[in-house]
Amino acid sequence: MKRFIYADNAATTKMDEDAFNAMLPWLQDEYGNASQPYTFSRRPKKALSEARATIANCIGATPEEIYFTSGGTEGDNWAIKGLLEPGDQKTTITTQIEHHAVLNACNMLERLGYPVKYLPVNVLGVMLPETLESVITSRTNLVSVMMVNNEIGTIEPIHELATIAHTHGSLFHTDAVQAVGHIPINVRELGIDILSSSAHKFNGPKGIGFQFIRKGTKIHSYVDGGAQEFGMRAGTESIASIIGMSVALRKSCAYMEQTQKKLYAMEQKFLNVLSLYGVDYIRNGATHHVPGNVNVSIRNVSGEMLLHRLDLKGICISTGSACDSVKTQISHVIQAINVPMNYAEGTIRVSFGRFNQESDAIEIAKAIVEILKDR
Known part of the structure; x- marks a missing residue:
């Protein structure tokens, strides 16, 4: 049999064996809905809480600031669209090299009449702080800059950019899909308000991710329905996937x-x-x-x-x-x-x-x- 070499890990990764095995009980025996009040749901509810705390610890957040999503694309869309208010003409600022999840969400804002600025980067793919400083105003609503570029791997100066955003009264979001589990992240030290991530980029399962939203950030819920995820993201949580993600992230950070x-x-x-x-x-x-x-x-x-x-x-x-x-x-x-x-x-x-x-x-x-x- 011809040898197979997989070297497209920025697209997706092989699932970690420990993460896979941790998921199995929650797919078969412990299949209770964590939102229900009866005894059979207590273990799923406890597991959900523990996974949230594990993930929060990996990025320097608190558990109540972690929300489970379907992945990076949903997270980016939530950050870009969740701050919109009818008739508000505040500007969103992003870069020309963002993932299409951000760029296409920003394109939708423009179609609805909301202003967006797409800033250039230098030849290394770096968003220079002085470039942001030259265009940001008190009418800027959100600055969204990815932490690591998915194509060329450039790590952006997130702390400096977030500081500039906050100086002008703007929120700061980062698409950290290519960063979480690969480089050290502390959302407090970096000054991040919203962070999007996806488990399958750090050897976790596909179709699950998490959103960090700093406590006190005013953002609309992304999916309307039940009261899951502190009333901010409706839909029955996939306990197995969430546990698989938490195990994969904990292991990625440890090693x-x-x-x-x-x-x-x-x-x-x-x-x-x-x-x-x-x-x-x-x-x-x-x-x-x-x-x-x-x-x-x-x-x-x-x-x-x-x-x-x-x-x-x-x-x-x-x-x-x-x-x-x-x-x-x-x-x-x-x-x-x-x-x-x-x-x-x-x-x-x-x-x-x-x-x-x-x-x-x-x-x-x-x-x-x-x-x-x-x-």
């Missing part, structure tokens, strides 16, 4: 430093092989980035071609382009950081995870070299 060292070593092995064989590439967003995310633009080559040829070799990566049946478009992130066109079309993202080994990094790089020689 974070060890995992980071492993991922940085894999990155270097990968890049060393490309350089050894003379591959002409640009490393995107590399100065201050999340461990494991390697985004490179290779000169005069098609990223889509590389993706498909690697797939034939049993290697999974992703490309910096969005391909449809008519044309291949350079991603909005690669455009925003001004990668030269003869490199931009050859953009790929190799994102290593804790189940990868250094041998994977070497094999992927050598496969790319082989493909480039054969074309």
